[in-house]
Amino acid sequence: MLTIDTINKQFGQKQVLRDLSFNVRPGEMFGFCGANGAGKTTTMRIILGLLTADSGTVTWQDTPLTRAVRRTIGYMPEERGLYPKMRPVEQLAYFGQLHGLGSAQATRAAEQWLERLGVVMGPKDTIDKLSLGNQQKVQLAAALVHDPSILVLDEPFSGLDPVAVDALADGLLEKAKAGVPVIFSSHQLDLVERLCDSVGIINGGEMVATGTVEELRARESRKQLELTVTGAGAGWAAKLPHAIGAQENGNRALVTPDSPESAPAILTAAMQLGTVEQFGWKTPNLAEIFRGAVAA
Numbered sequence: 001m002l003t004i005d006t007i008n009k010q011f012g013q014k015q016v017l018r019d020l021s022f023n024v025r026p027g028e029m030f031g032f033c034g035a036n037g038a039g040k041t042t043t044m045r046i047i048l049g050l051l052t053a054d055s056g057t058v059t060w061q062d063t064p065l066t067r068a069v070r071r072t073i074g075y076m077p078e079e080r081g082l083y084p085k086m087r088p089v090e091q092l093a094y095f096g097q098l099h100g101l102g103s104a105q106a107t108r109a110a111e112q113w114l115e116r117l118g119v120v121m122g123p124k125d126t127i128d129k130l131s132l133g134n135q136q137k138v139q140l141a142a143a144l145v146h147d148p149s150i151l152v153l154d155e156p157f158s159g160l161d162p163v164a165v166d167a168l169a170d171g172l173l174e175k176a177k178a179g180v181p182v183i184f185s186s187h188q189l190d191l192v193e194r195l196c197d198s199v200g201i202i203n204g205g206e207m208v209a210t211g212t213v214e215e216l217r218a219r220e221s222r223k224q225l226e227l228t229v230t231g232a233g234a235g236w237a238a239k240l241p242h243a244i245g246a247q248e249n250g251n252r253a254l255v256t257p258d259s260p261e262s263a264p265a266i267l268t269a270a271m272q273l274g275t276v277e278q279f280g281w282k283t284p285n286l287a288e289i290f291r292g293a294v295a296a
């Protein structure tokens with residue numbers, strides 16, 4: 001298991017990470033979410049050993065990460081670092097060899113990942129001739145080419161077209177299935193919700209929520225009621241008792257009760273206003289869970 005335990009990091013006077021902890025098991029996809037500047041990249045750099053934490057530890061299988069283990073991590077940095085005048089296959093094969101692959105094996109892996117991620121290029125194109133999205137795919141291939149034992153990817157999906165998103169998602173799921181722990185940061189919460197076994201939400205350098213999407217959902221559930229009421233007339237939702245918030249949209253409304261126990265009273269009142277077609281707790285999606293967690 002990859003364990004990030006009580007990490008703290010300060011830049012100058014600014015505390016950027018505060019007692020940050022989370023685990024990622026072999027084979028687990030961990031979605032790392034947080035607003036801009038929340039501390040995701042800093043955390044990933046500490047995992048990679050590119051930055052040193054002021055306190056706290058990063059361990060893999062209960063042992064502090066050595067240089068040798070860190071060499072087996074597939075890392076996609078936020079700032080992309082490719083050699084613009086190299087051809088993608090040469091670049092990737094070079095990275096593969098730096099990580100210990102033989103020359104033929106590295107070239108074969110490079111070609112496979114370029115094809116798999118659908119990099120569109122001419123046979124002689126150097127990296128600077130590729131579109132930004134295709135350069136991004138080459139950068140991703142660089143993290144994957146050496147068959148990493150851990151994957152740490154900083155916003156790997158940003159800027160990719162939907163076909164490339166699916167190709168990368170398949171590639172990551174395959175790695176996870178093979179037992180690799182995969183951490184990726186993303187602002188695309190629908191994608192995180194679809195792909196990840198577990199999620200961490202960081203806010204101001206603190207982990208404010210971790211768990212499976214289902215666990216986070218359970219914590220956020222029973223907060224909003226969804227109602228459909230016909231024949232009640234405009235402004236009906238505002239007339240409901242025990243509501244501290246109501247968004248009405250025609251026959252439908254989202255109502256925030258003052259407490260979960262107020263739901264029956266709200267239902268009774270709605271039945272007096274019109275015909276209740278539908279009534280129940282709203283299932284929050286990850287974006288709503290995220291907003292709730294960072295606002296708390």
Ligand SMILES: Nc1ncnc2c1ncn2[C@@H]1O[C@H](COP(=O)(O)OP(=O)(O)OP(=O)(O)O)[C@@H](O)[C@H]1O
Binds near residue numbers: 036037043
């Ligand atoms: N080298 C540095 N020196 C000073 N401050 C830094 C440095 N690196 C990051 N920071 C600050 O640390 C905080 C966390 O930044 P970080 O890049 O980790 O956030 P992030 O969650 O990855 O954001 P984003 O989603 O925008 O990429 C920010 O306030 C940033 O300005």
